[in-house]
Amino acid sequence: MNWEAVIGLEVHIQLATQSKIFSSAPTAYGAEPNTQANAVDVAMPGVLPVINEQVIRMATLFGLAINADIAPRSVFARKHYFYPDLPKGYQISQFELPIVANGHLDITVGEGATKRIGITRAHLEEDAGKSLHDVFDRATGIDLNRAGTPLVECVSEPEISSAAEAAAYARKLHSLVTYLGICDGNMQEGSFRVDANVSVRPVGSAEFGTRTETKNVNSFRFLEKAIEYEIERQIDVIEGGGKIVQETRLFDPTTGETRSMRSKEEAHDYRYFPDPDLLPVAIDAAFIEAARAELPELPGAKAERFEAEYGLSTADAAALTASRVWADYFEATVAAAGADKAKLGKPASNWINTELAGVLNRDGLSIGEAPVSAAQLGGLIARVDDNTISGKIAKQVFDALVAGEGESADAIIEAKGLKQITDSGAIESFVDEAIANNPDQVQQYLDGKTKVVGFLVGQVMKASKGKANPKEVNQMMVEKLNAMA
């Protein structure tokens, strides 16, 4: 039988606010346990939540960016369950009336094709604290620093059909929220958490199969792996005569497998009801328009502009705009290189996507940690563009910049004497020398094997240590050889 997968993603997006969603405590990551939790976060008797206005602004920006409806009135509800890292015994979330609903995201599937994935809803909620099981002997520690951190939980329609599509959707969403500046996007620190609801069904079936929810996926690569594994596993179970159990599963990155965490039989009745401590959130048209005016250029629009303004290919534009930091780096590089965007865009794109990306990849750095600044790279590109150095020398200069051997491309070129030789007298002596030293090759040329000119030019470049302008060398070499015929 042929099977198809039905996938929906729930993404927890941690909002990049200074303070928590319902308290004034800071949200900074990595502080000493329980130093970023105040009386409200600890749920002292008598304390009350007060909504952080930034959270509403950020959720509105998000809703606009996914073309969703912003609810004129949304309501916080209490979701009850007992757990030691949930101080109030309930989580403040949104249930019946979420702030954002009916949005969508277009993802690229295969060559140039796009697919629209519906977003059912995105609601606001507070994060819980953390239980630390490995710090104390025979006791669990509770760290409430994270308690009350604002989250948007974004729930897609079950319209994703493969692990690759799921990863594309998650990447697109990640790119969007970091563009909007509402999330730092750090998956290792849990700022962007993806849970995958996966089921399989016979191709063409209208009914959904029983789904599982896979958690603990902290990279796009793992997301793809986890979903692939889960699809395979479910097909194996069904084809082996078994049944899928509706359950929560945990992805284990070391084995690439998912394993059962808890089944829905133990699921709670959350006893949701509207939180009487908080008023409904009322959003008027003026607030939405103010947010709309604040929306930055989003990846799709930016990619289109990059193609038009910088003459980039669709693929290059897409690669550069996937992240706002990369796109900003690119634009700053071109600006530093010169005024002619159409001419300088392509080389800048090549430098960034190949040389720079290679270094970052090799050293495990993010673009924000790049050892070469956009100004430095732009300066280098400018020197290639004005023929001060050749492309080959440029790579040497780039390596020197990476190694921190100079403040700028100019400084390195100067210090290392890499300036290209364009003086025709100097070039002529190199050419004459090459002709004199290689009579066999000269004879071959004269016999009609004109391709050998490349070898002779190479000899000149070698002798000049790469500094001779290859175009001029080539021109002079051909002239001299032709004159000998």
Added chain:
Amino acid sequence: MMHERSIAELIAARAAGEFSAADITAAYLDRIDTHADTLNALITRTDAAARERAAALDARADGALAGLPIIHKDIFCTKGVKTSCASRMLDNFIAPYNATVVERLHAAGTVTLGKANMDEFAMGSSNENSFYGAVKNPWNLDFVPGGSSGGSAAAVAAGLAPAATGTDTGGSIRQPAAFCGVTGIKPTYGRVSRYGMIAFASSLDQGGCFARSAEDCAHVLTAMAGFDERDSTSVERDVPDYASQLTGDISGLTIGLPREYFAEGLEAGSREVIDAAIDQMKALGANVVEIDMPHTDLAVSTYYVIAPAEASSNLARFDGVRYGYRCADPVDLDDLYTRSRAEGFGPEVQRRIMMGAYVLSAGYYDAYYLKAQKTRRLIAGDFHDAFAKVDLIAAPVTQAPAFPIGEKADDPVAMYLNDVYTLPASLAGVPGMSVPAGFVDGLPVGLQLIAPWFEEGRLLNAAHSYQQATDWHTRRPPGFE
């Protein structure tokens, strides 16, 4: 005698140098020494801090109520002082911060003498549901003082403090004020900040105060009330100086008598007292008309869905993990939760948590909680309609005066029916008062006055006008003169 003076007189006498804040505090601490144990009115005494505070105020006096001794219901968080909510659950809890009410009164210059006994987590109408034992009614020590703010009401009635704070969720200020023969006001929902007031039912809880007269209440309420950015449900609206609104003139005021509050159930003796009080209001120039509030009979069932539902949620934080009572030697997490809560909460609190969890559970939510929200709107609608016709509503506070300790302790439904006249105003969020209006068999009877939203000034003035013409509020229980 110091304790016979009104708040205005105390403040003025101190300002005039007749005596100091230290003198006032010492006098009241003496009365507490003599009477507090008899009544079991206080859970915690803060004598040393009070003396220190009074001395500090004498060195640098400021604030409208500078030097005024006060007792806080033990539901208000007081920094560095045990705040128990009369529960074993919080018997070891020292609040790390002050409730807004405590902070504001402190800023006005009050001196805290101690923390008043109450029904556990404000759940009760008799003050028998306290981990620290029942409070006694100063008018008859075998009778209940009412609840849940029973300790506050008894303390003011016995002259242990000129004023006390309380909270009213379904009648917890008005009913004990009536039973103890003192003046008590529950302001409009949102008028007084709930921050630091340990939550029972968030959409109903409202802080207020007890004193010997409406005039005294006006002074205290002016200092307590107002918007608080830490409480999203507090209302951003200026607070008038309520005392300046006490003209004593109610001529031309239209007072509505809801038929439903004078129907079957109201005992004859209490009825006579209320009728006489209404005649007095007429004599003062008020017009009195009968009105209908047709949804009054829905109040008890509405309240006993909404309040327990919210309570079951608000009390989920008491889990034995971060503070408060934790059972000995839990074997696992479930055991920790189950035994900490079973041992830490008293039976009435557990009953309400179970009722609340039930009405919120999947499959019952619509039938109970959602329906109760709808009937609540109907009840609020009754007040809207009524206040289109009348300026004020007058009614009894309870069907009968205080009952003997133990009489209803085993019958929760009989106990719940005690609140039948106070619940509607709580559900609607309108301000209400209890004003001493007479006695039946030596036990006080209270007249309930209810005003439209945010018309505390009108409410207090009507009570003040009545108190200018009567002396019920000046009576002292025998033995507590």
